[in-house]
Amino acid sequence: MNDEALKKLWQEQNLVEPALPSEQQISALKQRMKKLGRTLFWRDIRENIGAVFTAVIFSFYFCKFDAFLVRAGCVIVVASALFNILYLFLKKRVPPKLHPDESVTESLRRDLQKTNIEIGLLRSVLWWYVLPGTFGVMLFYLGLVQLLTPALGFATILVSIDLFLCWLNERAVDRRLMPLKYEIEALLDPDNHPAPPEPEKKHMTSKLLVILATVGLCFFVAKVVKAVEPSVKLTSKAPAAIDEMLARIVAQDKIPAMSIAVVVDGKIVATNAVGVRKYGGTEKVTIDDQFHLGSVTKSMTATVAAMLVEQGKISWTTTIGEIFSSSKGQINGEYHNVTLEQLLAQRGGVPGNPPNELWRKAWLATGSAAEQRLAFIKGMLAEKPEAKPGTKFIYSNQGYTIAGVMLEKASGKTWENLMQTMLFEPLGMKSAGFGAPATLGKVDQPWGHKAGLLNIEPVPPGPAADNPLAISPAGAVHCSMEDLARYAAFHLAGERGEGKLLKPGSFKKLHQAVGDDYALGWMVLSRGWAKGNALMHNGSNTMFYVVVWIAPERNFAVVVATNTGSDKAFPACDAAASELIRQFLQ
Amino acid sequence: MDSESQNDAQFLELIGQNRPKLLKICRVYTWNTGEQDDLYQEILFQLWRALPSFKANSHANTWLYRVALNTAITFVRKNKTSRMRVVPCDTEELQQIPAHPTHDPDKTEQIRELLRAISQLNDLEKAAITLFLEDLGYEEIASVMGISEGNVGVILHRAKKKLSTLMKELA
Numbered sequence: 001m002n003d004e005a006l007k008k009l010w011q012e013q014n015l016v017e018p019a020l021p022s023e024q025q026i027s028a029l030k031q032r033m034k035k036l037g038r039t040l041f042w043r044d045i046r047e048n049i050g051a052v053f054t055a056v057i058f059s060f061y062f063c064k065f066d067a068f069l070v071r072a073g074c075v076i077v078v079a080s081a082l083f084n085i086l087y088l089f090l091k092k093r094v095p096p097k098l099h100p101d102e103s104v105t106e107s108l109r110r111d112l113q114k115t116n117i118e119i120g121l122l123r124s125v126l127w128w129y130v131l132p133g134t135f136g137v138m139l140f141y142l143g144l145v146q147l148l149t150p151a152l153g154f155a156t157i158l159v160s161i162d163l164f165l166c167w168l169n170e171r172a173v174d175r176r177l178m179p180l181k182y183e184i185e186a187l188l189d190p191d192n193h194p195a196p197p198e199p200e201k202k203h204m205t206s207k208l209l210v211i212l213a214t215v216g217l218c219f220f221v222a223k224v225v226k227a228v229e230p231s232v233k234l235t236s237k238a239p240a241a242i243d244e245m246l247a248r249i250v251a252q253d254k255i256p257a258m259s260i261a262v263v264v265d266g267k268i269v270a271t272n273a274v275g276v277r278k279y280g281g282t283e284k285v286t287i288d289d290q291f292h293l294g295s296v297t298k299s300m301t302a303t304v305a306a307m308l309v310e311q312g313k314i315s316w317t318t319t320i321g322e323i324f325s326s327s328k329g330q331i332n333g334e335y336h337n338v339t340l341e342q343l344l345a346q347r348g349g350v351p352g353n354p355p356n357e358l359w360r361k362a363w364l365a366t367g368s369a370a371e372q373r374l375a376f377i378k379g380m381l382a383e384k385p386e387a388k389p390g391t392k393f394i395y396s397n398q399g400y401t402i403a404g405v406m407l408e409k410a411s412g413k414t415w416e417n418l419m420q421t422m423l424f425e426p427l428g429m430k431s432a433g434f435g436a437p438a439t440l441g442k443v444d445q446p447w448g449h450k451a452g453l454l455n456i457e458p459v460p461p462g463p464a465a466d467n468p469l470a471i472s473p474a475g476a477v478h479c480s481m482e483d484l485a486r487y488a489a490f491h492l493a494g495e496r497g498e499g500k501l502l503k504p505g506s507f508k509k510l511h512q513a514v515g516d517d518y519a520l521g522w523m524v525l526s527r528g529w530a531k532g533n534a535l536m537h538n539g540s541n542t543m544f545y546v547v548v549w550i551a552p553e554r555n556f557a558v559v560v561a562t563n564t565g566s567d568k569a570f571p572a573c574d575a576a577a578s579e580l581i582r583q584f585l586q
Numbered sequence: 587m588d589s590e591s592q593n594d595a596q597f598l599e600l601i602g603q604n605r606p607k608l609l610k611i612c613r614v615y616t617w618n619t620g621e622q623d624d625l626y627q628e629i630l631f632q633l634w635r636a637l638p639s640f641k642a643n644s645h646a647n648t649w650l651y652r653v654a655l656n657t658a659i660t661f662v663r664k665n666k667t668s669r670m671r672v673v674p675c676d677t678e679e680l681q682q683i684p685a686h687p688t689h690d691p692d693k694t695e696q697i698r699e700l701l702r703a704i705s706q707l708n709d710l711e712k713a714a715i716t717l718f719l720e721d722l723g724y725e726e727i728a729s730v731m732g733i734s735e736g737n738v739g740v741i742l743h744r745a746k747k748k749l750s751t752l753m754k755e756l757a
Contacts, residue, residue, distance in 0.1 A: 010700065016619065099636065103733075104731045
């Protein structure tokens, strides 16, 4: 068929008229033109809304947190989001706007240029999108959550998302853009166009390595920052905030008084006391007021034991049988081989509760404290242990009392004397003493309180104001919270290898859990805010309540006391300690 | 008459005069009648958008063909990449093309063969052969396509050769 015949045939086609008449078409076109403007506007918004949202959220976090890593992460994420907006805007502006009446080949060349830019963008998404975001988000997380295990979990999720994003983009290039590019190239130059190549390998391994290196860099930066940055930043408004917080807790929980002290980087940075010494009275507590420490005394007994071990007066493995060799016959055979260390770790098999008769006698006992203790432990040791020694943790005041008497025997000094000369004096704990803090008949120090029928009831100084003297090594010390903070700072420094009075090995011994989580007078508990293990003990003679938290990784400690042993005491002190941790370790 | 109404009237006149050309271009790039309608609407829309540039341009024919062909080529490609149905080359759809005005079955079949053969060409060849069949000279085809007249000759020669072979095969 010749050209003319073809043209004739072409012209003879029977055409179908379009669905819409032209007049209606005009209004439809005008409508569509209006809609186009809106569509383009919302397309631009959609493309950038994610980045804008991210920038806003992380700007908020930047203002909320003041930790260096968190802020650095926020700055990087925000900068990277803004960069993404700008980068996409500039890249997409490179091909000049297409005019519908350009020549056909010009229009195709423009399409090719656009496709090549899009290929370049998707292929390099790792560098301009994935890595900056990952770096910022990872730093942010490491600043916020400073524990290794969750950080590793988060890093794994982040790396997986990054890899998936890279893979998706590579896939889009291979499946959509490369065929399009070759199709247009083939149209423009059919004679010199090579066959489309096989899809390239996605090089995911090298991308994975780059992402892992970036995440690794984040961990390295976090470590360096952690080494340089002070572990704790003081809040300028702390004193007022603490005052307000304590007043609130005291009022809410209807407790008589509360006293606190905070240690940061080895120094006492905050002390505060709110409330009254005696419920219903007018005498206000001061920061120098003494509070009964209850079982917090146990770690003090253990600390003095460590000092005597270093002096060679006794060893961790010294047994009850060795110390009381002369009266061995009156001691139950199962106790003979129980060591000092087992007693301090609450694993000596000593019963948690003393026999009733022995306990009644302890309340009525007279004579010196040392005599009362000796009589008490003789009664204890004559009985069968509660469990086979060394096999079970049994929290026991009696066990600590036996240990205290062992120290007295080994040193030839009373437990009170040992505490005073070896611990209180060297540490400058001038307010430290034994028993109920107040003088008989006076409200010169806080009184203890017990739960009454309607309200809490003050317990006047006297025989009922503390436990029997027999169990002093397990819980009889009192002191101000400032002095308790000195003691906490001493253990804090010791755990960090900066201690005095004791060798690092002795501190390690005191702070290392035996069995589950009980060390020698300390509980060892893993806490997120502490960035690892915290040393903790609480104590109560049922009329006072005290809690001590030491976070060696943060170089931080907090002590909180109240002069009541009621049900409210524990949650109130816990709330105050939590609030202080939040304020100081934000 | 205000300027907007003048504009509308001018557009209506333009479309009225050139509707057959546009409909034939649509048929070259897709056989499916639904898609032909979509493509026709799209071409009208692009012509409407490009109307200001038409006023400054004295070569109305060239302008019209450029817009229509660019729109058609982009339309086909978008459909392909968005994985909608691939437009051309379904024999069943070819049967939707209406019979020759004289109801001569031979003529109808010849037209269908021609369209079937054209559908085998690439997008540029389709454009060139459409313009050729629309009786445009080499100079005008070159202007629409943005290539030299020599190149127009090369593309048309290749396209016609393919058509001839394909139509023989089909016959």
